[in-house]
Amino acid sequence: MRTSFKAALEKTLEGITPAREDLVTLLEATDPEEMNTLFSTADATRQRYVGNEVHFRGIIEFSNHCLQNCLYCGLRRDNKKLRRYRMTPEQIMKACDQAATAGFKTIVLQSGEDTNYSADTLADLIWRIKGKHDLAITLSLGEKQVGFYQCLREAGADRYLIKHETKDPELFARLRPGTSLEKRLDCIKELKKQGFEVGSGNMVGLPGQSLDVLAQDILLMRELDIDMAGVGPFIPSEHTPLKNSSQGDLYLTLKAVALTRLALPWCNIPATTALGTIDNRGRAMALGCGANVIMPNITPPELRRHYQIYPGKESLFDGQENLSALVQGMGRKVSSGKGSALENRLNYRTQIRKEGVSIVF
Ligand code: SF4
Numbered sequence: 001m002r003t004s005f006k007a008a009l010e011k012t013l014e015g016i017t018p019a020r021e022d023l024v025t026l027l028e029a030t031d032p033e034e035m036n037t038l039f040s041t042a043d044a045t046r047q048r049y050v051g052n053e054v055h056f057r058g059i060i061e062f063s064n065h066c067l068q069n070c071l072y073c074g075l076r077r078d079n080k081k082l083r084r085y086r087m088t089p090e091q092i093m094k095a096c097d098q099a100a101t102a103g104f105k106t107i108v109l110q111s112g113e114d115t116n117y118s119a120d121t122l123a124d125l126i127w128r129i130k131g132k133h134d135l136a137i138t139l140s141l142g143e144k145q146v147g148f149y150q151c152l153r154e155a156g157a158d159r160y161l162i163k164h165e166t167k168d169p170e171l172f173a174r175l176r177p178g179t180s181l182e183k184r185l186d187c188i189k190e191l192k193k194q195g196f197e198v199g200s201g202n203m204v205g206l207p208g209q210s211l212d213v214l215a216q217d218i219l220l221m222r223e224l225d226i227d228m229a230g231v232g233p234f235i236p237s238e239h240t241p242l243k244n245s246s247q248g249d250l251y252l253t254l255k256a257v258a259l260t261r262l263a264l265p266w267c268n269i270p271a272t273t274a275l276g277t278i279d280n281r282g283r284a285m286a287l288g289c290g291a292n293v294i295m296p297n298i299t300p301p302e303l304r305r306h307y308q309i310y311p312g313k314e315s316l317f318d319g320q321e322n323l324s325a326l327v328q329g330m331g332r333k334v335s336s337g338k339g340s341a342l343e344n345r346l347n348y349r350t351q352i353r354k355e356g357v358s359i360v361f
Contacts, residue, residue: 023215039289042258055339058298066112074237074308113142123155163201167216199228205248227341232274235310261290266348
């Protein structure tokens with residue numbers, strides 16, 4: 001007999017690795033009352049283990065060139081309609097200066113897989129940023145060689161975002177031609193070994209994805225013991241082979257966010273830009289079901305609209321005042337710290353000791 005929603009939720013809250021079939025049962029829930037129960041349970045878990053603060057991470061999308069050809073992404077190399085740009089190190093530095101002045105404690109330097117920036121160029125930039133500002137630096141540059149990551153880590157980079165995208169190796173290979181899930185996971189493990197805080201994540205609603213694969217995504221993130229988990233809906237992008245596919249569902253994505261919080265209570269989880277793009281309440285809803293991070297786009301406005309991974313994100317209103325009002329309106333507080341994963345893990349361990357829970361994972 002199939003486990004009920006209530007039994008699946010109770011088992012998932014036990015602290016041990018959740019069972020795949022229980023996660024599927026919870027992802028299947030469509031009854032509003034059950035979904036609300038799941039969301040409020042995830043919200044309480046977030047509150048208990050990582051607190052009330054929301055961390056703002058300013059994203060600088062410094063190059064939209066990419067040598068890969070992912071079927072879902074507007075930056076893919078075969079998209080000849082996209083106006084390509086690269087920011088110079090000086091332009092990136094200026095954006096970092098503005099971020100520091102605006103009060104950001106973390107900046108995210110993001111690009112397509114662009115070989116134009118050498119490890120030395122980026123390392124030099126990281127040294128300069130670190131020398132001038134008290135900022136945590138997160139990188140999101142895709143798959144690189146071991147030595148490349150090492151050079152950036154030694155220069156002072158703190159964190160690295162590299163989503164596994166989907167746990168299904170065949171779907172992965174189909175959507176990301178010329179690459180493999182295995183190699184992606186090797187990158188994640190290597191980054192962890194080098195001491196980066198590592199963020200992974202997936203897309204919800206990819207063509208050909210089942211709920212079982214979504215459950216496996218969550219379990220994979222737990223197995224990898226990642227520090228940040230970005231869960232966002234698939235959004236079809238024009239000028240890509242998937243332009244006519246259906247968009248990922250808002251509520252299914254929120255359920256995946258909530259379950260990610262339950263499975264990885266210590267994790268930093270963003271209310272993703274993609275959720276805000278498919279629904280203007282999306283980011284607030286994610287903050288209400290487990291998320292504790294917002295990533296405002298601080299790319300120079302004249303370039304922002306060309307970073308078209310998917311359409312519509314450039315029209316999100318990412319002003320800090322607006323986002324601070326959103327956070328405060330929910331009774332939460334904008335963090336004045338860097339919101340490191342280490343802090344989260346310490347809080348988590350302290351809390352479970354207080355609660356007398358014996359399982360530490
Ligand atoms: S998803 Fe990443 S690697 Fe793939 S085309 Fe887009 S920017 Fe390039």
